[in-house]
Amino acid sequence: MTTESTLETARAQLRRAVELLDLSENDWQTLSTPRRILEVAVPLRRDNGSVEMYKGFRVQYSTTRGPSKGGVRFHPQIDMDETVALAMLMTWKCALTNLPYGGAKGGIAVDAHSLSLAENERLTRRYTSEILPIIGPERDIPAPDVGTDERNMAWMMDTYSVNAGFSVPGVVTGKPIVLGGSLGRTSATGDGVAISTLEALRVRGIDAQGATVAIQGFGKVGYWAALALENFGLKVVAVSDMHGGVTGFESVAKLWDYLTENGSLNMPGTEQLTQDELLHLDVDVLIPAALADSITGATASGIRAKIIVEGANAPTTPDGDAIINEKKILVVPDILANSGGVIVSYFEWVQDKQNYFWTADEVKENLNDIMMKSFKEVEFMATEKNVSWREAAHMIGVARVAEAHKLRGLYP
Numbered sequence: 319m320t321t322e323s324t325l326e327t328a329r330a331q332l333r334r335a336v337e338l339l340d341l342s343e344n345d346w347q348t349l350s351t352p353r354r355i356l357e358v359a360v361p362l363r364r365d366n367g368s369v370e371m372y373k374g375f376r377v378q379y380s381t382t383r384g385p386s387k388g389g390v391r392f393h394p395q396i397d398m399d400e401t402v403a404l405a406m407l408m409t410w411k412c413a414l415t416n417l418p419y420g421g422a423k424g425g426i427a428v429d430a431h432s433l434s435l436a437e438n439e440r441l442t443r444r445y446t447s448e449i450l451p452i453i454g455p456e457r458d459i460p461a462p463d464v465g466t467d468e469r470n471m472a473w474m475m476d477t478y479s480v481n482a483g484f485s486v487p488g489v490v491t492g493k494p495i496v497l498g499g500s501l502g503r504t505s506a507t508g509d510g511v512a513i514s515t516l517e518a519l520r521v522r523g524i525d526a527q528g529a530t531v532a533i534q535g536f537g538k539v540g541y542w543a544a545l546a547l548e549n550f551g552l553k554v555v556a557v558s559d560m561h562g563g564v565t566g567f568e569s570v571a572k573l574w575d576y577l578t579e580n581g582s583l584n585m586p587g588t589e590q591l592t593q594d595e596l597l598h599l600d601v602d603v604l605i606p607a608a609l610a611d612s613i614t615g616a617t618a619s620g621i622r623a624k625i626i627v628e629g630a631n632a633p634t635t636p637d638g639d640a641i642i643n644e645k646k647i648l649v650v651p652d653i654l655a656n657s658g659g660v661i662v663s664y665f666e667w668v669q670d671k672q673n674y675f676w677t678a679d680e681v682k683e684n685l686n687d688i689m690m691k692s693f694k695e696v697e698f699m700a701t702e703k704n705v706s707w708r709e710a711a712h713m714i715g716v717a718r719v720a721e722a723h724k725l726r727g728l729y730p
Contacts, residue, residue, distance in 0.1 A: 324610045324632050325403040332406065335712040338705060345720050352402055353386070353420070354378040358448035360426055362441045365434055372441070373397075373427045376449045378458050379405035380420035382722045385456055387412060387660060389463025390445075390470065391425035400610070401425060404631055408660070410715030411653040415692045417664045420719075422458050424449065430465035442470045446477040453478065455488035455671070461663050462492040462538075464609070468504075472497055488670035491663035500666035502681035503659075508542025509682070510658020511629045513689045514650045515547060515603055518625045521697065522648055530601040532556040532623070534563070534593065535608030536574075536583065539629045539656065543605060544570040552603075556596050559583055560608070563591035565599075597621055606633035607656075613638040621647065628652040643706055651708040653715060654696055661688050 329350060336346050360374040375398055378386040388408040391401075401423050408421030426445055433441065452458055462471055471490045475497060478489045487498030495501065502509070519526050529552045533540045536557040544554045548570045556565040557573065566588045567573040576585040584590060597604065597613070598620040606612045607629030613621070615637030626642065627650045628634065634642065634649070642649055662685055669675045676684075699710035 323635060325399040327611075327632055327636055328403040328406045330636055331708065331712050332410075332716065334709060335716040338703070338709060338713055339717055339720070341716075341720055345723070348723055349716060349720060352377055352379045352405065353381055354452065355398070355402070356449060356452060357398060358445070360441060360445050360448060362437060362444065365437060374425070374445045374448060375401040376422065376424035376452065376458070377401045377405040378420065378422045378452065380409040380719060381457075382719055382726060383413060383420055384418035385420065385454075386422035386458040387417070387419040387663065388422035388424065388461065390460045390466050390474070391423070391463040392428050392430040392465030392470075393425065394427055394429045396425045396427050407631055407653055409719060410712055411657050411660060412715075413718040414653055414696075414711055414715035415657050415661055415688055416718070417660065419459075419660070419664070422460075423463075424460060425463065425465075428465075438470070439473050442466075442473045443477045446474045447481070450478060450481060453489060455486060455667070459488070459663070459667060460490050461659070464537075467538075468492055468494045468499065471499075488667055491666040493666070498666070498670045500662055500669055500681060501676065501678040502685065503662045503666055504538075505542040505546070506662035506681075506685060507539045507629070507656050507659035508544075509546055509685060510661065510689050511539060511543040511605060511607070511627055511655055512546035512550065513658070513686060514655040514693060515543075515552070515605070515625070515627045516550060517690070517693045517697075518627060518648055518650050519602070522624055524602055524624065527551040528553055529603065530555050531603045531605060532596050532599045532601045533605045533607055533629070534558050534596055534612060535606065535630060536577070537607070539659075540605065540607035541570070541574055543607060543629055545574075555601060556591060556599055557583065558591065558593055558596050558608075563593065563596040564588040565591055594620070599623070603627060605629050608633070611635050613642070615641060618642050618645075621645070623647065626650070627655045629656050631656065639706075639708065649707055650693075651696075651711045654692055654707075654711045657692065658685055658689060661685055 405423035412419040493499035604623035618638035618641035
């Protein structure tokens with residue numbers, strides 16, 4: 319994960335959108351500057367009694383359209399540059415899908431796999447206490463990300479609520495159902511990737527039944543996307559995790575069961591693949607759903623997929639993007655393709671505020687409506703302005719934030 323390039327990529331995408339929209343230098347200054355940046359020291363008492371110090375981050379990139387929204391990532395390579403970049407992308411993602419949010423991101427530079435359950439809880443609670451003054455259901459609403467899950471959100475919600483003196487379920491999303499979580503939240507990002515894939519196949523005139531898919535990343539996004547696509551009649555022919563990939567498995571569900579039980583994708587009867595071999599498979603759809611910068615100038619030239627649906631955040635570098643555009647591959651960009659998670663997080667927040675909860679069918683129907691509307695807006699913008707789908711998506715998101723800035727004005 320090359321965090322500096324992630325920020326450079328995000329800023330380059332913003333600069334391009336500003337140019338295409340013919341916005342002013344004042345607009346660029348406003349749009350390219352994070353609203354608030356916080357770095358904290360997070361001490362952890364290990365189970366053996368030793369104390370270790372970790373760096374924690376929270377970036378509120380924009381609050382112009384509403385409270386900021388974004389995940390909390392536990393990963394050893396996260397730093398402030400990457401956090402700023404991901405918070406920026408969340409800003410455009412929320413605006414693109416027309417959610418009443420700005421963008422945020424946070425996390426701790428730690429390997430979550432190195433923590434016991436008790437250590438993870440202590441670290442999560444201490445991090446929450448350090449960022450507590452700037453979060454809240456009307457300020458900034460964290461959610462799970464790489465290395466965190468609904469347990470971390472339960473601990474964050476409890477820590478905030480204990481300090482508030484009453485229960486505040488809306489301070490985070492992605493919580494357990496019993497604590498005010500939403501049905502459909504766990505699979506939401508993957509479901510959104512699946513919806514985007516089906517629509518991209520329609521645009522390219524490819525029959526979804528039997529269409530082939532390769533997925534890099536078989537975690538919270540890749541697994542649910544794979545399961546949904548298989549249920550829609552597509553053929554998931556290869557998946558990978560951080561250790562490598564496999565092909566030749568009978569079904570996504572059986573492979574997931576084997577991975578859960580054995581900690582490895584190397585199921586008997588499958589054939590192993592390297593990450594590059596998976597990226598270069600001759601498939602209809604390639605879904606990068608791991609970490610940033612997996613499609614680079616070095617790997618893009620060998621990609622043979624007709625469509626790329628970006629399940630991960632910032633999986634394509636500018637060099638890789640240029641090659642993909644030359645090859646006329648349709649790219650559904652990250653801020654559209656993986657927006658299902660924040661859309662259902664919004665639903666969860668709304669349900670918490672109302673103390674009225676929706677059925678799973680209502681969640682899926684509303685998710686589909688927003689995803690389809692956003693997809694068609696990007697499709698129209700790309701065609702109307704003769705730009706790439708990534709440029710179109712950023713133009714829509716950036717334009718909405720810029721308009722909100724202008725309408726609110728500058729205080730004082």
